[in-house]
Amino acid sequence: MRPRDLVYVWQIPVRLTHWIVALAIAVLVATGIYIGNPYLRGGNFLMLYMREWHLVFAIVLLCAVVWRVVWLFVGNQWSSWRGFVPFATAGWLDRSVQTLLWYMFLRRRSPDEVGHNPLAAMAYIGVYGLLAVEIFTGFAMNSLPWGGWWSTAFGWIFLLVPINDVRLVHHLVMWLLLGFLVHHIYSAILMDTEERSGIVSSIVTGYKSILRHP
Numbered sequence: 001m002r003p004r005d006l007v008y009v010w011q012i013p014v015r016l017t018h019w020i021v022a023l024a025i026a027v028l029v030a031t032g033i034y035i036g037n038p039y040l041r042g043g044n045f046l047m048l049y050m051r052e053w054h055l056v057f058a059i060v061l062l063c064a065v066v067w068r069v070v071w072l073f074v075g076n077q078w079s080s081w082r083g084f085v086p087f088a089t090a091g092w093l094d095r096s097v098q099t100l101l102w103y104m105f106l107r108r109r110s111p112d113e114v115g116h117n118p119l120a121a122m123a124y125i126g127v128y129g130l131l132a133v134e135i136f137t138g139f140a141m142n143s144l145p146w147g148g149w150w151s152t153a154f155g156w157i158f159l160l161v162p163i164n165d166v167r168l169v170h171h172l173v174m175w176l177l178l179g180f181l182v183h184h185i186y187s188a189i190l191m192d193t194e195e196r197s198g199i200v201s202s203i204v205t206g207y208k209s210i211l212r213h214p
Helices: 012-036 043-074 092-103 118-146 148-154 163-195 199-205
Strands: 004-008 207-211
Touching: 012 043, 012 163, 012 199, 043 118, 092 118, 118 148, 118 163, 163 199, 199 207
Parallel strands: none
Antiparallel strands: 004 207
């Protein structure tokens, strides 16, 4: 059996951001579904309560996303923007092809990666893009009853897209994020089983078990 080394990959800010985003999405989905379809008795009071929590965790999500973007420029090599932008690192294309072949069952074992593999990194770019869409469309809809600086900051969206379409996009993106969540959990368990690198536990401890190379 080839020897392995414990490598400190995910720094504390990355791990905290991961779990804060996960918590925020869970609360936003639960409260958002109720706001769109009030299935519990409680009248205006419960609706107001749900809307307040929805706004609070939308702000939490915004702060977490902004902080993760900042950490792209101050974090370690596995948190750096270079690991997410195509062709920013040496061998990116070859690693992408090898990873794709493994996903398609045309390669026996997955390529050795310490941080995210190239395809996963690009997927995360897409996920954070979807989160940005959710934040802007959500704050735009929130600006309607509030007015003031809310309308100044986000009301311009309705000049480009009708309100019903903004609401529809906000709803559809929620389901896309839930679909990614299912895939994310599945692929993390799959990679952990195949690589035996401790991917699942690494988002708690920060450490992965990496095969030692000469």
